[in-house]
Amino acid sequence: MAAQRGQRNGVGDTPPAPTAAEITTPIPRVAEVPAARDRARAIPEAAVARLAVYLRVLSGMQEQGAGTVSSEELAVAAGVNSAKLRKDLSYIGSYGTRGVGYEVVVLIEEIERILGLTRKHSVAVVGIGNLGHALANYGGFPGRGFPVTALFDVDPDLVGVPVGGIPVDHIDDIPRVCAEREVSIGVIATPPPAAQAVCDRLVEAGVQCILNFAPVVLQVPDHVEVRKVDLAVELQVLSFHVARRADDAAQGDGVAGMGPDLQVNGMVVS
């Protein structure tokens, strides 16, 4: 019976103290980032994900030699509306110049700081099958501050074999290897039945972040952050939209004719 509320009970909610941020901040540090640290707590999850996107776009702009961007330009490039972009940026501070825009370099620095990218985050992949191989071979992570430093599998044929330049270790070595290489993010790419066990091992080894590709709901302690990538769910959501659209069309409403704007792209720059 009963104690079911567990989830919200122990986790999500700010338990008793609504204070959170407006406390006087009793001089935790004289060093830089004075108020910014406090702000970090208040950044909406959705905004964090977008900041990562802005960062990527900004990097591209920097390579093309752009010195400054306006919120409008950046917004268009990132596929969001400019008000939202400015609000997102405001969560991390005020680094723009009114009448001008933002300095690309400054914005990159600040976003990286807020996202914790000033530090390298060592990544371990567990389950070196189809997906694990793809991840291990992918060159895009190290460049963005996420070096893949450890690979694990149970298959004895795989252990010792290097994949993407890194030899596969046996999962029994998770504790030792993760400690040695200071792994901070674990990626689970095992079959679903093995996922929870692997997750438990990673957590025991001190890994605090998990990216899970197995279609399973993982149970973890409060101090561990899990994000899941579930391709089947993505496909099903797409399927839902097709179905909804089909229904709309079947109903034969006036919108069907799609007069409003031709099919160039969903975004209007003006």
Add this chain to the structure above:
Amino acid sequence: MAAQRGQRNGVGDTPPAPTAAEITTPIPRVAEVPAARDRARAIPEAAVARLAVYLRVLSGMQEQGAGTVSSEELAVAAGVNSAKLRKDLSYIGSYGTRGVGYEVVVLIEEIERILGLTRKHSVAVVGIGNLGHALANYGGFPGRGFPVTALFDVDPDLVGVPVGGIPVDHIDDIPRVCAEREVSIGVIATPPPAAQAVCDRLVEAGVQCILNFAPVVLQVPDHVEVRKVDLAVELQVLSFHVARRADDAAQGDGVAGMGPDLQVNGMVVS
């Protein structure tokens, strides 16, 4: 001007009628899906994604021979709170029995119907590199109603080679092959610079849903639905949480001692 964010603009809003459900619901139902279709429109995006998860969990329960589930059981298994689960289910209709729970079979049927899974959705993968191979070889999709029926690449060495049992076609054949095999979902797994061009080709070929793995913001017409899977963003969001947590620890604030409850994992089953 204006139509900038096709995504939200065209869809989400409940136009005029707040009626929705509080009508007396006369005549529960004899003919199917009369009102249900209307409801489909009102299902929050977030709920749709969760319905897909419930569906997976229910399938597992069905295989284990379960006949009925209570919202509480299902909620725990799906990792959500039971009120949310019931609300989500209520969007698709009332298929439970008070005092008892839901019939697993019925729930599966209804969710599949709402998600449009009664129809098969043919999938095409474009870009048969690391990731494309993994996707093509993955056996989990066909079983869930998403048969991968076409593969495309530009690399002449790949064209004609079968991957996961399906021969790779050249991207110039996208229009023909997609039409022949009635592809309804396109998966983009090409390098970022090629993504937009590939997307345009798919759209031109009549594909209405795109799942994009390339870290690029795709521009599409309003009638095309795009979902993106951006692993770099996932990792960066995790990084953000590590950083935030590190800050919290550094601040050594009083919240640490809170001790409302220890609880090993977020969920209490009793």
Add this chain to the structure above:
DNA sequence: CCAACTTTGTGCACACGTTCACAAGCGGTA
């Protein structure tokens, strides 16, 4: 130095999503 113009940063209202809490409905039992 001022006026005109540009762009940021944000208060505010609204939309969306989550959670609570309870009446309504059902099965079982006396």
Add this chain to the structure above:
DNA sequence: TACCGCTTGTGAACGTGTGCACAAAGTTGG
């Protein structure tokens, strides 16, 4: 039949996120 305990379904409160619209702040040109 009448009662009782259990579980659903949902109105309503609440919290989060989005977008508008504008004052503040800067730049440019005269």
